Structure formats: C-alpha cells, structure tokens
Amino acid sequence: MKSQNNIPATKVERATRFVTTGIKVGGNYIKHYAKKAINPDLSRDELHESNAADIYETLSELKGSALKVAQMMSMDRNLLPKAYSERFQMAQYSAPPLSGPLVIKTFTRYFGKAPQALFDTFAMDASNAASIGQVHQATKNGKKLAVKIQYPGVAQSVKSDLKMVKPFAVRLMNLNEKDVDKYMDEVETKLLEETDYQLELQRSQEISTACGHINGLVFPTYYPEFSSERVLTMDWLEGFHLDDFLKTNPSQEVRNKIGQALWDFYDFQVHILRKVHADPHPGNFLMRPDGTMGVIDFGCVKEIPENYYRNYFTLINPDNLKDPAICDKVFVNLEFLHEQDTPQERKFYSDLFITMIGLLGKPFHTQEFDFGDDAYFQSIYDYAEYLSNLKELRESKVARGSKDSLYINRTYYGLYSMLNQLKAVVRTSSPAWLWQPI
Known part of the structure; x- marks a missing residue:
C-alpha cells in the first residue's frame, strides 16, 4: 500500500x-x-x-x-x-500508512533522536495503519515490540473534523440531527482521550493488570521509557484479526473458548471495574489457534457512572421489564422519557424501548447463549431498521437516551457482533443483584 x-x-x-x-x-x-x-x-x-x-x-x-x-x-x-x-x-x-520521514520526525520531536537510535531494530514500513495511528515492529534487548505512532495533527483537528x-x-445513517448534537460532546471527549497516549499507557497498565486473571486473555507489557504523548511501545503479540482467524477454520471448541474470554473480559470490566474497553472492533483483538486471545489498544475507555450503571442493568431482569412503574422510573433516569412528553408519547416510546431492551437482553436471560443464532441477530437488525424509519423518532424534538448510553451501547453491539461472527456458545454470567426483585 x-x-x-x-x-x-x-x-x-x-x-x-x-x-x-x-x-x-x-x-x-x-x-x-x-x-x-x-x-x-x-x-x-x-x-x-x-x-x-x-x-x-x-x-x-x-x-x-x-x-x-x-x-x-x-x-x-x-x-x-x-x-x-x-x-x-x-x-x-x-x-494508508505514513512515510518514513514523517515517522522519524515524530520520534525526533518527542525523543530527540530517530527510532533507529532508540531500538536495536526498527521496521520503517508500518505493520498496520488505522484511524489514529500506525504500528511498527521493533526489537530491544531480544524482545519483539510494537511501536504505535500517532499521525501528526490528529489531536488538534478533532473538533473541526467532527463538524x-x-x-x-x-x-448515511438516517439519524436525528438532535441526537447527533447531544452525543457529539461525548464523541469529542473520547476522541481527544484517544489522542493522549500517556493516558492510554496508564489505562492499558491498569486494566490489563486488573483483568490478568481472566482465562484465555493475553496482554502485552508496556514500556513507559519508549512512550510519550504520541508514541506508545508495548510487547508484540502474535495472533490473527477476526476475519483472518476465521479463514483458518477453527473448531467450535476454539471459537467457544475465545468467545468466553471475550464475554468474561467485558463482564468483569463493566460489573467490577465500572470502566470498559469501549472500542470492541476486530482490529483490537489477536486470536490464536489454541483458543487464547491478545487484547490491545485501550485508547477508548468509558468510565460508567454508578447511577447510570444501576438503571441501565435494572431492566436486564425481565421481571422488572414487565413492571410499568419500574420501567417508567428507569426510562426517565436514562433520559429515554422526558417531563414534557404527553401520556401518548410516554406510552409510545416506552413500548419501543421495552421491545428493544427485551431483544438486547436475551443473552442475559439464560445461563448459556448461542451467539451463532443468526435469526436472533436478524431480529435485532429488523427492529433497528424499523426504528430508523419511524417518523416520530426522526422528528423528535428531544434526543432520547443519556449521553452515557452511546459508548455502552457501542461496546455491547461490538461484543455481540464479534461473538456472532465467531458463532460462539458462551456462558453468560452476570452479577446476582440483577435478578433480585426491586
């Protein structure tokens, strides 16, 4: 390229x-x-x-x-x-990756020397290049390293780019412009955080250490001495991105192992840490034939407010979802419903959200869930398409849903999507309080 x-x-x-x-x-x-x-x-x-x-x-x-x-x-x-x-x-x-001279310029700015003077070897051709930065392979004292370099000017252009x-x-997405405006600040905040590699270094070390006990996960060691605002250095992890991994025709047992590791990783972050790796796309996971998986890139981390967490997961319990008084209270707290809504609007939106939450909560309702069930995912897609075509939602005078929902929903969608591609059968553990009556 x-x-x-x-x-x-x-x-x-x-x-x-x-x-x-x-x-x-x-x-x-x-x-x-x-x-x-x-x-x-x-x-x-x-x-x-x-x-x-x-x-x-x-x-x-x-x-x-x-x-x-x-x-x-x-x-x-x-x-x-x-x-x-x-x-x-x-x-x-x-x-498309950055050229060699720009890579050297970045190192010179932050370390006062070219990458070849810092590492024993440094590959000038990027191994992969994404939206915020690109990764180069290097070695130091016999260790194989991944060096992530941020593109010049990314941090300074976040606000204007979003506009x-x-x-x-x-x-493209047939969105309500009011929804976009409401969530734009949240997106801007998260993108600015992603450009701060010192913050990513801190979060990477904290979360990978906290999740180190989870079976099947492999985390790199990070190297602060070779990291800065715009450069992040860690161990090189071997493995395949999801599409390439599936081309190896892994067994169902291996698919299930990786799927379980993914579920356990997110379950622990959400319910124990209350902060979560909120960028669950296949580029951030390296899957291996033995059923283990490397986890990289903690640039996008969503911290979950306690009040939002309690309300969000209360309705995972189907008994709570059947109680109109509980639903009404939670929908107000989550900003799905608003004080100015008429009784007819409250019923209209409540019915929509109850159906949506019932669909998305299904994996939690059994001890084991088959994410290879394409009919289940088609029902989600069909309902999402139905919602996108509703005139009432497109023309609503207020945005529906807390700004905190943006990255939490994105996290679960990404998780479900990868599990579906893996066709994994997973034990869907969840905290006991979810099933206790209110």
Whole structure:
C-alpha cells in the first residue's frame, strides 16, 4: 500500500478535502439518476460503491477523528449499505500508512533522536495503519515490540473534523440531527482521550493488570521509557484479526473458548471495574489457534457512572421489564422519557424501548447463549431498521437516551457482533443483584 508523505493539517486544507469529496458525491448522484432515466430498474449498488470509495479515500488521507467515525459506523454491519460498511471497516487496521520521514520526525520531536537510535531494530514500513495511528515492529534487548505512532495533527483537528463529518453521518445513517448534537460532546471527549497516549499507557497498565486473571486473555507489557504523548511501545503479540482467524477454520471448541474470554473480559470490566474497553472492533483483538486471545489498544475507555450503571442493568431482569412503574422510573433516569412528553408519547416510546431492551437482553436471560443464532441477530437488525424509519423518532424534538448510553451501547453491539461472527456458545454470567426483585 502506498504511503503518505503528508497529512492535511490546517482547517482550511481539511475542509477543502471535504468540499471536494462532496462535489464528487454529488456528481455520482447525477450519473446515477442519468442512468436510471434509461434503466428504471437500476439499483443503487453502483452509486453506493462510488460514493463509499470517494468518501473513504478522503477520510483515509485525512486520518484522525474523521476516519475514526467511519470506523465506528462500520461496526454495525446492517446499519450502512454494504459498500460503505466494507470500505469503512478498512479503517480498523489497513489505512494508508505514513512515510518514513514523517515517522522519524515524530520520534525526533518527542525523543530527540530517530527510532533507529532508540531500538536495536526498527521496521520503517508500518505493520498496520488505522484511524489514529500506525504500528511498527521493533526489537530491544531480544524482545519483539510494537511501536504505535500517532499521525501528526490528529489531536488538534478533532473538533473541526467532527463538524465536517457530521453531515455525512447524519445522511448515511438516517439519524436525528438532535441526537447527533447531544452525543457529539461525548464523541469529542473520547476522541481527544484517544489522542493522549500517556493516558492510554496508564489505562492499558491498569486494566490489563486488573483483568490478568481472566482465562484465555493475553496482554502485552508496556514500556513507559519508549512512550510519550504520541508514541506508545508495548510487547508484540502474535495472533490473527477476526476475519483472518476465521479463514483458518477453527473448531467450535476454539471459537467457544475465545468467545468466553471475550464475554468474561467485558463482564468483569463493566460489573467490577465500572470502566470498559469501549472500542470492541476486530482490529483490537489477536486470536490464536489454541483458543487464547491478545487484547490491545485501550485508547477508548468509558468510565460508567454508578447511577447510570444501576438503571441501565435494572431492566436486564425481565421481571422488572414487565413492571410499568419500574420501567417508567428507569426510562426517565436514562433520559429515554422526558417531563414534557404527553401520556401518548410516554406510552409510545416506552413500548419501543421495552421491545428493544427485551431483544438486547436475551443473552442475559439464560445461563448459556448461542451467539451463532443468526435469526436472533436478524431480529435485532429488523427492529433497528424499523426504528430508523419511524417518523416520530426522526422528528423528535428531544434526543432520547443519556449521553452515557452511546459508548455502552457501542461496546455491547461490538461484543455481540464479534461473538456472532465467531458463532460462539458462551456462558453468560452476570452479577446476582440483577435478578433480585426491586
């Protein structure tokens, strides 16, 4: 893959790229409708392919938060047209890498010397490149290391990038603009945290140590002496990303082992630590033939407020979900319902959320759950599509749901999605208090 010698850094340069892309997308629509005039049966597949390619090309050159948002959208395989989802998934670990001179420039700025002077060996070609940074292989004193280097200008462009990418997200995902506005601060905060590699170093060490007892998980050792604001060094972990792992045709036993490790990892973080690795996409996990799995990248960590935690999980208990008084109280606390809602609106939205929570809570309702049940996931996708087409939700004058729900929901969606791809059967443990009557 061809490397980049520079990244547009100023607001004007980055805005110009967005405008140019918008013009290309507009041109694609004109071409599509001209063809459709000749062939009324023409599908939108070719249009989606062209738009997805043009948008991804721009985002991959800009990198940073714009590309990260594309990556986040790709996690829901049924939320976007297939062409967009497939293109945006590339942001997880195969964006165009930075050229050697930019890598050296970053090291010189933060360490006063080139990487070759810090390590015994340092591969100038990146092993993989994602939205915020890229990874290089190095060695030191016989140890194989992974050195993550952040792209220049990423931290400084978060706010302006989000403003520019917002119209794309609203249109592609058919979102309510009020919802996007409400959650934008949360996204901005998390993206800024992801650009702080010193914070990531601290969280990586804390969470990996706390989760070190969980069977099947492998965490790297981190090296503060070779890390800085924009560089993070850790052990090199072997393993396959999910798609490549599945190509090895692992046995059901191995799938279940990895699936169980994933479930236990998130279960412990959510219910014990109250902070969670909130970026559960396949690029952050390295799966192995023996059923173990390496966990990397703690850049995005969501700390869960106690009040939100209690309310969020109260309705996992189906008995509580059947109690209108409990549901009403919890929905108000979680900002699904608002004081200004009419009685008709309260019933309308309550019915929607009860159905949604009942669906998403199913894995908790049995001691063991088969995440390979595609019919279950299709029911979730169908209901999500139904909700996205509801005029009442699209035109609601208020956003529905606490800002804390954004990354918690994203975490569980990513977890469920990976478990489904693994076709894993998992023991779905949960804390005892969930099943106690209120």
